[in-house]
Amino acid sequence: MAALRLARSRNVGPSTYIRLVRRFGDPARALDALPELARRGGAGAMTPFDAAAAAREMEAGAAAGARLVILGEPGYPPALAAIPDPPPVFWLRGDPSALRARTVAIVGARNASAMGLRLARAMAAELGAAGFIVASGLARGIDGAAHEGALPTGTVAALAGCVAQVYPRDHAALAERIAAEGGALIAEAPMGADPQARHFPRRNRVIAGLSRAVVLIEAASRSGSLITAEFALEQGREVLAAPGSPLDPRSAGGNQLIRQGASLVRDAADVVESLEQAGAEDPQGEAGGAAPPGLAPDGFAETAAPPPAPQDDRRLRAEIASLLGLAPVEEDELLRLSGANLSAVAEVLLELELAGRLVRQPGGMLALLPEA
Amino acid sequence: MAALRLARSRNVGPSTYIRLVRRFGDPARALDALPELARRGGAGAMTPFDAAAAAREMEAGAAAGARLVILGEPGYPPALAAIPDPPPVFWLRGDPSALRARTVAIVGARNASAMGLRLARAMAAELGAAGFIVASGLARGIDGAAHEGALPTGTVAALAGCVAQVYPRDHAALAERIAAEGGALIAEAPMGADPQARHFPRRNRVIAGLSRAVVLIEAASRSGSLITAEFALEQGREVLAAPGSPLDPRSAGGNQLIRQGASLVRDAADVVESLEQAGAEDPQGEAGGAAPPGLAPDGFAETAAPPPAPQDDRRLRAEIASLLGLAPVEEDELLRLSGANLSAVAEVLLELELAGRLVRQPGGMLALLPEA
Numbered sequence: 001m002a003a004l005r006l007a008r009s010r011n012v013g014p015s016t017y018i019r020l021v022r023r024f025g026d027p028a029r030a031l032d033a034l035p036e037l038a039r040r041g042g043a044g045a046m047t048p049f050d051a052a053a054a055a056r057e058m059e060a061g062a063a064a065g066a067r068l069v070i071l072g073e074p075g076y077p078p079a080l081a082a083i084p085d086p087p088p089v090f091w092l093r094g095d096p097s098a099l100r101a102r103t104v105a106i107v108g109a110r111n112a113s114a115m116g117l118r119l120a121r122a123m124a125a126e127l128g129a130a131g132f133i134v135a136s137g138l139a140r141g142i143d144g145a146a147h148e149g150a151l152p153t154g155t156v157a158a159l160a161g162c163v164a165q166v167y168p169r170d171h172a173a174l175a176e177r178i179a180a181e182g183g184a185l186i187a188e189a190p191m192g193a194d195p196q197a198r199h200f201p202r203r204n205r206v207i208a209g210l211s212r213a214v215v216l217i218e219a220a221s222r223s224g225s226l227i228t229a230e231f232a233l234e235q236g237r238e239v240l241a242a243p244g245s246p247l248d249p250r251s252a253g254g255n256q257l258i259r260q261g262a263s264l265v266r267d268a269a270d271v272v273e274s275l276e277q278a279g280a281e282d283p284q285g286e287a288g289g290a291a292p293p294g295l296a297p298d299g300f301a302e303t304a305a306p307p308p309a310p311q312d313d314r315r316l317r318a319e320i321a322s323l324l325g326l327a328p329v330e331e332d333e334l335l336r337l338s339g340a341n342l343s344a345v346a347e348v349l350l351e352l353e354l355a356g357r358l359v360r361q362p363g364g365m366l367a368l369l370p371e372a
Numbered sequence: 373m374a375a376l377r378l379a380r381s382r383n384v385g386p387s388t389y390i391r392l393v394r395r396f397g398d399p400a401r402a403l404d405a406l407p408e409l410a411r412r413g414g415a416g417a418m419t420p421f422d423a424a425a426a427a428r429e430m431e432a433g434a435a436a437g438a439r440l441v442i443l444g445e446p447g448y449p450p451a452l453a454a455i456p457d458p459p460p461v462f463w464l465r466g467d468p469s470a471l472r473a474r475t476v477a478i479v480g481a482r483n484a485s486a487m488g489l490r491l492a493r494a495m496a497a498e499l500g501a502a503g504f505i506v507a508s509g510l511a512r513g514i515d516g517a518a519h520e521g522a523l524p525t526g527t528v529a530a531l532a533g534c535v536a537q538v539y540p541r542d543h544a545a546l547a548e549r550i551a552a553e554g555g556a557l558i559a560e561a562p563m564g565a566d567p568q569a570r571h572f573p574r575r576n577r578v579i580a581g582l583s584r585a586v587v588l589i590e591a592a593s594r595s596g597s598l599i600t601a602e603f604a605l606e607q608g609r610e611v612l613a614a615p616g617s618p619l620d621p622r623s624a625g626g627n628q629l630i631r632q633g634a635s636l637v638r639d640a641a642d643v644v645e646s647l648e649q650a651g652a653e654d655p656q657g658e659a660g661g662a663a664p665p666g667l668a669p670d671g672f673a674e675t676a677a678p679p680p681a682p683q684d685d686r687r688l689r690a691e692i693a694s695l696l697g698l699a700p701v702e703e704d705e706l707l708r709l710s711g712a713n714l715s716a717v718a719e720v721l722l723e724l725e726l727a728g729r730l731v732r733q734p735g736g737m738l739a740l741l742p743e744a
Contacts, residue, residue, distance in 0.1 A: 115617050243615030243627055245487050246638035255615055255638055264631045266618035 001054055002028035003070045007088035008049035008057075008190065009034060011356045014085035019350055021072065034354060040312055041348075041355030042321075042371040060191035064164035065179075066091045069099075069186070079103065083209040083235045087188040090206075091163040094184035098154045101133040104271060105207045105232075107225045108142025108217040109250045116142060116218040116250065119242055121149035123215065126268030128153025133183075135210045137203060138171050142217050142225075147178055154182040156210060160203040161195030163187035204228040205235075213238035213275055215265060219253030226253045229262075238278050240265040316340050317348045324358075324368035331364045373426055374400035375442045379460035380421035380429075380562065381406060383728045386457035391722055393444065406726065412684060413720075413727030414693075414743040432563035436536035437551075438463045441471075441558075451475065455581040455607045459560040462578075463535040466556035470526045473505040476643060477583040477604075479576075479597045480514025481590040481622045488514060488590040488622065491614060493521035495587065498640030500525025505555075507582045509575060510543050514589050514597075519550055526554040528582060532575040533567030535559035576600040577607075585610035585647055587637060591625030598625045601634075610650050612637040688712050689720045696730075696740035703736045 006027045007017055012034075020030035031048050038046035061068060069075050071088050077099040080086050092099070104127050106120055124134045124146040134150035136143040138157040147155045157178050161167045163185050166175040179185050188206060189199055204224060208214050208231040216239070219225035229239045239262045244251025258264045263274045316338065323329065323337050335345050352358040352368065359367040378399045379389055384406075392402035403420050410418035433440060441447050443460050449471040452458050464471070476499050478492055496506045496518040506522035508515040510529040519527045529550050533539045535557050538547040551557050560578060561571055576596060580586050580603040588611070591597035601611045611634045616623025630636045635646045688710065695701065695709050707717050724730040724740065731739040 115619050119617070119619055242618055243623070243630065243636065244617055245491070246614055247487050247491055251615070255636055258615065258630060259636045259638070259642065264615070264627055264636070266627055266631070270631065 001051070001058065002026070002031050003089050004057065004068060005049040005051060005054045006031045006034070008054065010046065010049075011038070011354050012088075014088055015360070016350070016353050017071070017088040018086075019346070019353075023347070023350065027070075037351045038354040040317065041351035041353070042357055043355035046354065057191045060164070061091055064093065064191065066093045066163050066191070067096070068092075069096070075099070077103075077210055079212065080206065080209040083205065085205070086209065087206060090186050090188045091191060092184055092186050093163050094179035095154065095182050096184065098133055098156050098182060098184040099186070099210070101154070102131065103133045103135050103156065103211045104275075105135040105211040105214040105228070106142065106146035106217060107136055107204075107207060107214060107228050108146075108219050109223065109225070110139055110141040110143075111250070112141035112145070112218050113248070113250060116242075116244075117145040120145035120217045123217070123242075123265075123268050123271070124149030124155070125152070127271060128155070130268055130272055135207050137207055137224075137228075138166065138168075138175060138178075138185075139224075140168055140171070144171055144174060146217075147174060147183075151177060151181055151183070154184075156184045156186065158203050158206045158210065159185060159187040159189070159195070160199035161187065161189050162191055162193045163189075164191060165194075167195045200224055201227050205231040208232040208235055208237055211237055213240055213271060213278075215271060216241040216254045216257065218242070218244060218250040220249050221252045221256065223253050226257075229253075229257060238263070238274060240271055240274055242266065313344060313348065316344055317351065320345065320348050321352070321368060324352075324366060326367055326369075328359075328361050328365035328367045331366055334366060373423070373430065374398070374403050375461050376429065376440060377421040377423060377426045378403045378406070380426065382418065382421075383410070383726050384460075386460055387732070388722070388725050389460040390443070390458075391718070391725075395719070395722065399442075409723045410726040412689065413723035413725070414729055415727035418726065429563045432536070433463055436465065436563065438465045438535050438563070439468070440464075441468070447471070449475075449582055451584065452578065452581040455577065457577070458581065459578060462558050462560045463563065464556055464558050465535050466551035467526065467554050468556065470505050470528050470554060470556040471558070471582070473526070474503065475505045475507050475528065475583045476647075477507040477579045477586040477600065478514065478518035478589060479508055479579060479586060479591070479600050480518075480588055481592060481595065481597070482511055482513040482515075483622070484513035484517070484590050485620070485622060488614075488616075489517040492517035492589045495589070495614075495637075495640050495643070496521030496527070497524070499643060500527075502640055502644055507579050509579055509596075509600075510538065510540075510547060510550075510557075511596075512540055512543070516543055516546060518589075519546060519555075523549060523553055523555070526556075528556045528558065530575050530578045530582065531557060531559040531561070531567070532571035533559065533561050534563055534565045535561075536563060537566075539567045572596055573599050577603040580604040580607055580609055583609055585612055585643060585650075587643060588613040588626045588629065590614070590616060590622040592621050593624045593628065595625050598629075601625075601629060610635070610646060612643055612646055614638065685716060685720065688716055689723065692717065692720050693724070693740060696724075696738060698739055698741070700731075700733050700737035700739045703738055706738060 024030040034048045035046050069090050069092050071086055075096050120142045127134055128150040133154050135156040136146045166172055204227045208228050214232040216225050232239050241254035241257045241262050243264050265271050357369045396402040406420045407418050441462050441464050443458055447468050492514045499506055500522040505526050507528040508518045538544055576599045580600050586604040588597050604611050613626035613629045613634050615636050637643050729741045
């Protein structure tokens with residue numbers, strides 16, 4: 001409950017969730033500290049996610065036969081825990097053990113060709129036979145074919161919307177089979193949520209995050225599958241692509257990736273070979289990906305001991321607020337200019353973040369919005 | 373005439389031709405020395421290629437509007453002169469200047485798909501527009517489409533058979549257009565020769581040898597196009613391949629090469645980019661390929677001064693014959709064991725070669741057949 005409320009609270013994204021739990025030892029204590037931290041950061045008033053609403057979501061989950069999987073707890077997939085911004089919580093329907101196996105994602109075009117569908121189905125079946133769980137996004141086209149091919153051996157569908165009312169509706173029967181036949185449906189979205197455009201890239205980061213490799217079959221330029229491939233590269237996972245005719249726009253994305261250095265794969269044997277080569281180069285490859293610096297592979301076990309009580313350092317907060325502005329500053333630079341120690345600066349940044357004033361930009365750059 | 377007779381003489385292949393001309397300064401003197409060298413090597417009697425037959429071939433060439441191009445002379449394509457076993461002579465119909473431009477080969481399946489033919493035609497036209505001559509083998513399918521696409525800018529067809537009676541017959545009209553419209557037909561085979569199975573791999577080595585890069589479009593496993601790609605790799609030329617569906621057997625060869633590291637190309641811009649990258653790594657790339665060690669780029673100009681007269685070194689010949697046998701020996705090892713100097717050993721090896729007794733195997737290994 002505390003984890004769910006913390007994760008659903010305003011201004012608490014995946015990385016802030018991790019900072020809070022690391023700082024306060026567990027979600028319940030972090031949730032208690034939330035209003036005071038946000039107030040110091042300059043927010044007028046900040047109420048954590050409503051306990052009654054969280055209770056209703058837990059009931060809806062139970063009614064749908066879903067369970068909540070929480071970052072830092074044993075059932076959480078290790079590969080997903082190792083990405084920079086793992087979902088703090090997600091809903092699961094089906095077999096939880098499907099999340100602990102070696103996983104390969106197969107993603108691709110909705111308007112796939114008959115050849116592409118055949119290839120996805122065959123490759124998924126072969127990967128399943130080789131002991132892999134196949135992950136995808138339950139979309140029409142390649143995603144659906146990959147799930148179908150891997151049904152006998154278990155397959156994981158990461159959904160953009162809620163885990164109970166799956167989208168697209170014509171894959172509802174497939175989703176039920178996935179959950180019933182040794183696979184799993186997972187969703188970061190709250191119970192009852194409809195999928196929205198902004199959910200799809202977040203879902204794609206989960207598909208890549210679950211997987212040791214992402215295989216693209218028929219991905220056009222600027223397609224969602226290419227976004228999944230980008231996440232995979234950022235997360236240090238293998239990006240593999242099936243080739244296609246240069247005259248078929250559905251092959252443009254995969255061919256482009258191959259030209260840029262991604263491995264060309266023709267079948268599951270190629271995928272296994274590429275993973276073995278990657279594993280030979282990266283000794284942590286077998287573990288499904290390394291944990292980010294400072295975070296134990298299982299979440300944040302190293303912060304189980306209660307930390308010192310938060311200090312209200314007005315002087316430092318004022319100084320950091322004056323050093324930051326709309327023009328982005330590097331976090332390292334800020335630390336140096338403030339002259340304060342890392343944990344004190346981190347505390348102030350957390351307060352500003354919870355007040356909705358701190359903007360974290362790519363490359364560790366920070367910017368500050370004016371006080372409301 | 374002397375070059376033609378020397379090249380057509382028994383036991384004189386491309387590399388023996390080069391050794392002979394290097395040793396004796398020009399083809400005429402090498403031709404004169406031929407019978408004596410072969411006799412010393414253990415051949416009963418050896419007559420050089422008949423002068424009257426050579427004269428008839430020259431007449432047939434002239435009648436067909438063809439000219440003889442001779443290794444070491446100015447009109448010989450520098451890139452082809454740089455391969456380990458360039459044709460000593462070949463026949464040319466059409467525009468000789470087509471052999472001096474930057475060249476890219478496009479080769480592929482006879483039973484090409486409509487997409488493959490379209491791609492070959494478009495890529496050839498774009499490469500022509502970018503200033504390249506397109507080389508291919510005048511076969512049905514991809515080869516023909518590549519020639520057609522490049523007709524406006526000049527294209528070179530390397531033939532397995534004779535330069536006058538082209539094969540396949542249904543490409544006779546295309547061949548005439550190639551020769552008439554700024555391109556060229558070339559053939560290593562004698563005038564009047566029909567193409568035989570063994571001619572095709574030799575023709576493929578010429579296609580690769582003319583070119584800075586070989587582009588494969590639809591090449592099945594174990595296809596002639598893959599043989600051309602292998603020659604290109606041995607010759608230090610770029611191997612590029614257009615991708616295709618893993619479920620189409622016509623794409624198997626190209627996909628395999630890409631998986632092994634060949635660059636994937638989708639259009640002429642990709643080919644040009646890959647050549648620029650390769651040229652940046654290899655400063656001699658712009659020159660169309662480096663000459664092999666000891667051979668000047670224009671053939672063997674450095675051996676123009678007449679060399680010392682051949683010595684008949686019976687003792688060394690007997691020693692080398694005893695060191696060699698049916699079990700292959702490395703040339704370096706032989707040199708070391710004999711204790712003689714390089715030129716003396718080379719002379720004996722040349723004699724044995726002309727007598728048809730020396731077998732040169734891949735990797736510089738030598739074996740000796742018993743005296744006839």
